[in-house]
Amino acid sequence: MLVLQLGSSLRDLLPVVLVVAFFQLVVVGRPLPEALAPGQLLLGVVLVLLGLTLFIRGLEVGLFPLGETLARELAERGHAFWLFAFAFLLGFGTTIAEPALIAVASKAAVVVAETGMLGDAAAAMEQFALQLRIVVAFSVGTAVMLGVWRILTGWPLHLMIIAGYVVVLLLTLVAPPTIVGIAYDSGGVTTSTITVPLVTALGIGLATCIRGRNPLLDGFGLIAFASVMPIIFVLVFGILAF
Amino acid sequence: MLATLGATIVDVLPIIAVVFGFQFLVIRKRIERLGRILAGFAMVVVGLAVFLVGLDMALFPIGELMAFQLVAADFLPALGPGETRHWSDFYWVYLFAFAIGASATIAEPALIAVSMKAAQISGGTLDAFWLRVAVALGMAFGIALGTWRIVTGLPLFWFVLGAYVLVIVQTSLAPRNIIPLAYDSGGVTTSTITVPIIAALGVGLASAIPGRDPLLDGFGMIALACLFPIITVMGYAQLADYRQRRRSPRS
Numbered sequence: 001m002l003v004l005q006l007g008s009s010l011r012d013l014l015p016v017v018l019v020v021a022f023f024q025l026v027v028v029g030r031p032l033p034e035a036l037a038p039g040q041l042l043l044g045v046v047l048v049l050l051g052l053t054l055f056i057r058g059l060e061v062g063l064f065p066l067g068e069t070l071a072r073e074l075a076e077r078g079h080a081f082w083l084f085a086f087a088f089l090l091g092f093g094t095t096i097a098e099p100a101l102i103a104v105a106s107k108a109a110v111v112v113a114e115t116g117m118l119g120d121a122a123a124a125m126e127q128f129a130l131q132l133r134i135v136v137a138f139s140v141g142t143a144v145m146l147g148v149w150r151i152l153t154g155w156p157l158h159l160m161i162i163a164g165y166v167v168v169l170l171l172t173l174v175a176p177p178t179i180v181g182i183a184y185d186s187g188g189v190t191t192s193t194i195t196v197p198l199v200t201a202l203g204i205g206l207a208t209c210i211r212g213r214n215p216l217l218d219g220f221g222l223i224a225f226a227s228v229m230p231i232i233f234v235l236v237f238g239i240l241a242f
Numbered sequence: 243m244l245a246t247l248g249a250t251i252v253d254v255l256p257i258i259a260v261v262f263g264f265q266f267l268v269i270r271k272r273i274e275r276l277g278r279i280l281a282g283f284a285m286v287v288v289g290l291a292v293f294l295v296g297l298d299m300a301l302f303p304i305g306e307l308m309a310f311q312l313v314a315a316d317f318l319p320a321l322g323p324g325e326t327r328h329w330s331d332f333y334w335v336y337l338f339a340f341a342i343g344a345s346a347t348i349a350e351p352a353l354i355a356v357s358m359k360a361a362q363i364s365g366g367t368l369d370a371f372w373l374r375v376a377v378a379l380g381m382a383f384g385i386a387l388g389t390w391r392i393v394t395g396l397p398l399f400w401f402v403l404g405a406y407v408l409v410i411v412q413t414s415l416a417p418r419n420i421i422p423l424a425y426d427s428g429g430v431t432t433s434t435i436t437v438p439i440i441a442a443l444g445v446g447l448a449s450a451i452p453g454r455d456p457l458l459d460g461f462g463m464i465a466l467a468c469l470f471p472i473i474t475v476m477g478y479a480q481l482a483d484y485r486q487r488r489r490s491p492r493s
Contacts, residue, residue, distance in 0.1 A: 013435055015345035020304055023338055028311045036303055044300025051293030052434060054285050062282020066261050066273065073269055082268050086260075093257030097286075099293055100437040102253065104464070107302070107441045111456045137256075157422055158413045165406045172399050181398055181461025185441070188468040193434050194257070224425035227468060 005057045009049050017045065055099070056193060064197055071202040075209045080152075083206075084145050090202065091144035091226065094195040095137035104189045105129040105136075108182045115178070117242070131241075132234070136186050139233030140226045144199055147222035151206045151213060157224065164228035171235040179238025187231040191223050199223060243295055250290040258283060297438055305442025312338060313450045332393045335447065339389040342443075343382035343467060346436040353377055353427070360423050367482050368420075373475065377427050380474030381467050385440060388463030392447045395454055398462040405469040409476075416476035417483050424475040428468040440464055 024032075032038055067090070074086050095101060109118070109129040118124040150160060172180055203222040207213040265273055273279060311317060312335045319331050347353060353374055361370040391401055413421060440463050448460035 012346075012350060012433060015348070016342060016435060016439065019338070019341045019345050020308065023308060023312075023334075023341075027334055027338075028317065030311070033307070036307060041300050041303065044296045044298075044303070047292050047296030048300055048435065049296075051289045051291070051296055053289065055289030055293055058282045058285025058287075058289055060282070062279045062286060063257065063261065066265065066279055070261060070264055070269065074264070082264075086264055086268075089260040089264075090257075093260040096256045097253045097290070099290060099297075100434045102294065103297055103301075103434075103438040104441050107438075107445060108461070111445055111460060115457055157425070161425060162410055162413075165410070169399075169403060169406065172402075177397075178457050181458065181465075184398060184402060184465035185461045185463070188428075188464040189437050192437070224422070224428075227428065231465075 002053065002057050005060075006049070006053045009053045009056065012052075013045070013049055052099075059194060059197075063194070064201075067198045068201040068205075071198070072205040075202070075205040083148060087144045087148040087202065088141040090141075090198060091195070092137045092141035094198055095140040095190050096133060097194055098190060098192050100189040100192045101133055101136060101186070102129075104182075104185060105132045108132060112178075112182075117178075132182070132186070132237070135233050135237045136190055136230045139230040140190050140195065142233075143225035143229035144202070144222055146229070147199075147203065147225045148206060150225075151203060151222075152210065154213065161224055161228060164225070164232065168228065168231050168235070171232060171239075175235040175238050176242045179235060179242060183231050183234035183238060186234050187227045187229075190230050191226050195226065196223060199226065243291070246294050247287070247291040250287050250294065253290065254283065254287050293434070301435065301438040302442045305439040306446040308338060309335075309443050309446025310450050313447060329390065329393050332389075335389050335393065336386045339443070339463075340382045340386040342436070342439065343385035344378045346433065347378040347381045347471075348374060350433050356423070356427060360420070364419070364479075364482075367486050368479060369482075372478060372482075376474040376478035377471045380471035383474075384466040384468070384470035385463055387470070388440075388444065388466045389447060391462065391466075392444060392454060392459050393451060395459055398465070401462070401466060402469070405466065405473065408473050409469065412473055412476040412480075416479050420476060420479040424472050424479070427475045428470075428472040437464060440467065 024030075032041070070086070071090075074083050077083075106125075106129050109125040109132070112118055112128060113125045118128055146160075149155075150157065175183070199222045265271070313332065317334075318327070321327065354370075357370045357373040357377070360373055361368050387401065391398065416424065441461070444463045445456045445460035448454040448456040448458075454460075
């Protein structure tokens with residue numbers, strides 16, 4: 001099974017490596033700069049491949065079965081309080097562990113530190129990255145909760161998303177321009193390796209249990225919330241913090 | 243490496259606390275195959291740490307390297323005396339962004355699963371392969387547009403506003419059963435491997451191009467990469483719907 005997962009990670013990585021190699025060899029046609037040893041680059045790629053494989057396989061063996069049963073059982077019991085609490089904490093917990101968000105938050109911290117806003121102490125950068133991730137995780141928790149609310153009430157998805165877009169655009173007008181790019185990007189990175197399978201399982205589990213809901217129509221769409229809400233929260237974070 | 247391992251334990255702790263907490267406090271059932279599940283969590287922690295080390299060694303440097311090389315003065319077409327740089331001189335940047343976006347998406351396992359499910363729901367109107375092509379084109383276009391925005395320095399706000407308007411217009415026109423799926427397809431395109439490369443490419447471009455600020459201009463590509471697949475997927479659904487109706491008129 002681990003080998004199968006390795007193949008899947010490889011399929012994910014290979015096209016990117018081929019494009020980069022083509023551009024490096026054919027278009028740029030220059031050796032790598034001194035600072036970047038090809039051996040180190042290759043080792044990094046191998047580590048990415050192995051790490052991602054182990055990570056995803058671990059999720060499939062550990063977190064996903066447990067999380068999915070939990071989502072189904074809570075949906076069946078239909079106890080609203082526990083359902084909402086679980087939705088929030090699931091969104092929060094999965095987002096904190098999301099590798100793509102760790103990557104973007106650390107990049108954002110480096111760039112913000114370069115402007116001198118944080119001072120260049122490594123500790124300040126780490127703290128900013130962590131704050132950003134907590135804000136995003138909080139927003140995804142809220143989004144999943146809202147998504148569960150939508151499935152329970154059957155409100156139309158697109159109206160809620162469009163309302164979210166309007167809030168995003170209005171907030172952008174008052175937010176400091178320095179946070180806008182980071183805020184918009186944080187919407188895209190939250191919905192990745194860990195969050196999507198678990199949140200989708202919760203949505204489909206709920207939509208299956210509730211009469212009059214179509215799992216295919218109502219089960220999806222939780223992810224859509226999870227990509228609008230972080231933009232709103234990070235913009236507010238920017239307004240308050242900068 | 244050890245420091246990273248310590249940090250990833252903290253990263254994974256909240257979700258572990260959530261699932262075990264609910265299992266013991268609310269569900270109150272014994273967990274079957276506990277050993278296997280614990281082994282899974284250990285793999286998650288170690289895998290994440292290894293990935294993050296590789297990220298700093300390879301993915302970030304690759305994105306930055308391409309950004310700096312493709313906008314280097316001796317790589318771009320030569321400028322005549324007194325000429326200023328036109329945005330069209332950066333065509334290799336746009337092509338690279340497009341190629342990365344398209345190639346990373348078309349083989350993405352999550353997308354393959356979603357598009358097969360979507361093809362099933364549609365009852366044969368939609369084709370899983372063309373759905374993937376629609377998502378890949380949307381993603382590639384979004385990233386290429388994102389690099390063009392960095393080169394020109396235009397505000398991200400207008401691009402996102404334009405994309406939102408397109409999404410809203412498309413939503414009112416597209417077949418209703420595709421809408422939730424189209425919205426979700428924007429989220430699945432950004433994989434754990436492509437996101438760091440795109441982020442590094444954007445920040446690298448904004449640092450290397452004179453007059454651009456990494457903080458103001460470097461981010462935003464991921465946002466556009468998430469929005470355009472929504473538009474292209476709804477567009478493909480409309481096209482498929484239209485062809486279906488032409489083929490079987492008044493039936």
